[in-house]
Amino acid sequence: MEDYIQFTSNLKDFKQDQKIVLTSKTSDLDVLKYYLSIQGPINKEVTLLLEKAIDVKKLEKENQDLFTLNEDDFLKELNSKKFKKKINEILEDYKKDQKKALYNSCKVYLLEKYFSKKEIFPSMHKM
Amino acid sequence: MSEIINFISSTQEYKAVKKMKVIPGVKEMDVLEFLVSVEVTTNLQINRLLEKIVDTNTFNLEIEKLFTKDVTSFIKEISSASFLKVIEKNILKDEYKKDKVLLDVLKSYSLNKYLLHNKIMEEDAVGYYKILFPARKKQLKKAILK
Known part of the structure; x- marks a missing residue:
């Protein structure tokens, strides 16, 4: 076989x-x-x-300024309370457990978008 | 014809079957969670294979020397010609030295290690594969009870 x-x-x-x-x-x-x-x-x-699951247009619009930052400031911002508040507003209609998974998904989404412009990836999934 | 997604590994080293049939009632989020579960598997296998191809212990020692740098400098360093030379000289076997894909994998591996080591990103926010979606959580609970 x-x-x-x-x-x-x-x-x-x-x-x-x-x-x-x-x-x-x-x-x-x-x-x-x-x-x-x-x-x-x-x-x-x-x-x-x-x-399709989240309001990506809103997510990108509200975080447009992140993409102009350097790597250090971008990551600082991504881990900030301000960012968490913004994302939680976008996800307010979701249940608590799903909200946490989607919050992290939004972070991964923006992380991959940001780093793909620099042609380096923090995980191997976009290669 | 019904819609399906299948992942099958039937090798001596690794056996796995993951199947999903998209029947009425299956939501897009279910498909997303299933695909993420396939990513968990592929990611584990990539790391397992990488350890066979590359001396990851020596490589880890090389990148750990750079962990005190800020993110921008770290990325600059791992993308530099001098770092590439170190990899080619000390890390890669002859047959892999000119492999561009492998070098990109090692860059990605390095950035991942750096972000986690310096606690800049949590493990569940570096890639979708680490996110615990509610349905998977239930599956894991079931598995633990067994």
Whole structure:
């Protein structure tokens, strides 16, 4: 039986079929690159679904000034009480446990947007 | 035809099956949470493979030397030609030395370590894969009870 890894999706707006068959010639780096190649589209879809779940226009509009900051000030601002207050206002209609997850999602969303402009990523999902 | 998302790993080193069928009642947030759970797996595997490819202990010692720098300087440093030389000379095996993707992975790995070490970001705010969504929380509770 062959060794393989496969990711498939036939959702209306998210179609994927990526498979790697491991042979004696497949290196660990080949497998790592395969994982990276499926993480990119998955992360993009997560971002799109998040954009449907929260008011992204409002999120970006209210945080536009963050993108003009340098890295240190950007991260300071992202961890500030002022930022938390702003985001919680956007998420006021959500239940408490979902609110916490979405609050962190908003942080990741802005973090990835900010760092992707600098072509460096704080996690490997956008590579 | 029903809508599905499947992740299957059937290798000697790692076996996993994650499947989701999008039936009526499944919300977009459910799909999001499922995809994040796949990211948890892929991220773990990337880190496991990275440890096989690269001497991460030596690499960690190299980047730890830079942890006292501010974020801007740290990023500048890990993107510099001199740091690249250190990686190529001390960290990467010959067959991986010119691999651009691997170098980008190591940069990302470094920034992630830096942000967490200096407590600039919490682990659950660096990537979606660490966020505990309510449905996953329930799944985890179930798993703990078992």
